Amino acid sequence: xxxxxxxxIRADPAGAPMQPxxxxxxxxxxRSAHARDVRIELHQRNLVVVDxxxxxxxxxxxxxxxxQEALRHAPQRIDLANGxxxxxxxxxxLAALLAPAGIEPGFIERAxxxxxxxGCAMIALAALLWSLYLWLLPWAASLAIGWLPPSVExxxxxxxxxxxxxxxxxxxxxxxxQRERVRERFADVVARVPDAPAYLLxxxxxxxxxxxxxxxxxxxxxxxxxxxxxxxxDALMGVLAHxxxxxxxxxxxxxxxxxxxxxxxxxxxxxxxxxxxxxxxGALLALEYxxxxxxxxxxxxxxxxxxxxxxxxxxxxxxxxxxxxSAPAPQIERFISTHPVRGDRIxxxxxxxxxx
Numbered sequence: 001x002x003x004x005x006x007x008x009i010r011a012d013p014a015g016a017p018m019q020p021x022x023x024x025x026x027x028x029x030x031r032s033a034h035a036r037d038v039r040i041e042l043h044q045r046n047l048v049v050v051d052x053x054x055x056x057x058x059x060x061x062x063x064x065x066x067x068q069e070a071l072r073h074a075p076q077r078i079d080l081a082n083g084x085x086x087x088x089x090x091x092x093x094l095a096a097l098l099a100p101a102g103i104e105p106g107f108i109e110r111a112x113x114x115x116x117x118x119g120c121a122m123i124a125l126a127a128l129l130w131s132l133y134l135w136l137l138p139w140a141a142s143l144a145i146g147w148l149p150p151s152v153e154x155x156x157x158x159x160x161x162x163x164x165x166x167x168x169x170x171x172x173x174x175x176x177x178q179r180e181r182v183r184e185r186f187a188d189v190v191a192r193v194p195d196a197p198a199y200l201l202x203x204x205x206x207x208x209x210x211x212x213x214x215x216x217x218x219x220x221x222x223x224x225x226x227x228x229x230x231x232x233x234d235a236l237m238g239v240l241a242h243x244x245x246x247x248x249x250x251x252x253x254x255x256x257x258x259x260x261x262x263x264x265x266x267x268x269x270x271x272x273x274x275x276x277x278x279x280x281x282g283a284l285l286a287l288e289y290x291x292x293x294x295x296x297x298x299x300x301x302x303x304x305x306x307x308x309x310x311x312x313x314x315x316x317x318x319x320x321x322x323x324x325x326s327a328p329a330p331q332i333e334r335f336i337s338t339h340p341v342r343g344d345r346i347x348x349x350x351x352x353x354x355x356x
Contacts, residue, residue, distance in 0.1 A: 022050075023094045027057070030083030040078075040086060040094070042101060047078075049086065058084060062101055070095070153253055157217025164215075165204070172203035174224050179203050182222075185233060186240050189308040193241075196304075197248045201240070203227070210322075212239050214246035216253055230318055237308070238301050238315025245300025251293045298345055302352045312353035316346055 022039040027049055029036075038057065041048045047065050049058040064081035070091040078086040088094045172179065183201055190196045199218045210225040220243045222236075230236035246252060305312050 020093050020097050023088060023090055023097050025049075025078075026087045028085045028087070029058075030085065038086070040088070040097065042097060045101065047080075058082070062103070067098065067103055153216050153250075156253075156256075157215060157219060161215060161217070161219060168208075169204035169206050169221070171205065172224050173205050174203055174227060178227070182227065182233070182236065186237060189237050189241060189304060189310070190244065192308045193244075193304045194307075195248075196244065199244055199247055212243050214243040214252050216256070218247050220244065220247065229321070232314045232318075234305075234310050235314035235318040237310055238305055238312065239318065241301035241304040242297045242315075244304065245297035246293070248300060249293070249296050251297065255290075255293070294345065295348065298349050299352060302349050306353065312349060316349055319346060 022041045025038050025040050027036045027038040028034070036051065036057075038049050038051055041050060042062075043059075045062050047060050047062055048056055051057050058080065060081050066079040068077040068079065070076040076088045076091045076094060078088065080086065182203075186201060190199070197218055199220055202219060202221045204221055204223055206223045206225070208223070210223060210229040212220065212222040212226050214220055220240060222240065222243075226239065227236060230239060301315065302312050305315070
């Protein structure tokens with residue numbers, strides 16, 4: 001096995017290294033997969049390719065040659081005008097050969113060699129992704145909801161709800177009379193709300209504790225534990241009005257669209273995650289609405305209660321019980337994970353309720 005000799009280097013009289021006269025490379029003619037060991041030389045403003053015997057096999061004006069960026073862990077490529085390609089592993093020697101001709105490393109190459117540049121690029125990428133998640137994705141999801149026909153959400157609801165109902169819930173243990181009373185009272189509240197969306201109220205027992213959910217298609221699910229926990233019917237009306245606010249603003253669908261977009265981005269970089277997302281329909285119940293969505297739903301609940309002539313304070317008192325350390329832990333975890341209760345939310349609701 002023979003080893004290709006290193007390219008000759010001119011030296012000044014003091015012995016300091018100077019510009020190389022040639023650089024070893026691998027030549028692909030663009031018509032076949034055959035590779036040839038060659039050397040690259042510069043003659044005036046021309047790049048000349050010579051074989052082992054010193055015979056010229058290709059040459060091009062430098063203005064017609066495209067020198068690709070030299071990345072840290074990959075060979076450097078030179079694209080020639082006739083479709084041929086040169087691959088160079090000794091990138092430092094190539095840079096020294098080309099520098100006198102005015103061909104300097106590009107911005108990407110210089111940044112790639114600099115830890116400061118790489119760090120700045122990583123920070124910029126992280127800021128871009130965070131901005132995408134916080135602002136661009138919600139904005140795009142809002143636009144998408146406006147474009148989607150109602151039939152799309154209905155089909156999603158028809159597909160998702162039966163699986164969630166079968167896997168996570170059991171039939172309600174509330175008496176038929178109690179369920180009917182809640183339905184009638186909430187229907188009376190909704191009748192007083194301008195432009196209220198269509199909804200379907202469902203009662204279910206659930207091991208997860210007290211909670212209520214707005215599902216795609218306008219279905220509102222309230223657990224028996226929430227009905228019993230609310231105690232005061234005015235508080236329960238506030239909880240249901242909050243969920244109706246999520247329905248009115250299509251928050252569940254918008255959140256699903258945002259999560260789908262994040263999954264698509266994730267799978268682009270780390271592999272296909274669609275099987276994981278599709279395997280657990282109960283993941284829909286674990287979606288945490290953004291603070292903006294929660295504020296919208298709170299505002300909708302307060303306006304609905306005021307329109308129906310009901311007080312807001314019972315609902316606020318109920319929400320505060322979910323931040324009380326003396327409350328049962330499973331209920332705190334389940335409710336707060338999907339409906340974060342914060343002091344600023346309660347203050348905002350009280351301020352809105354106090355307005356004429």
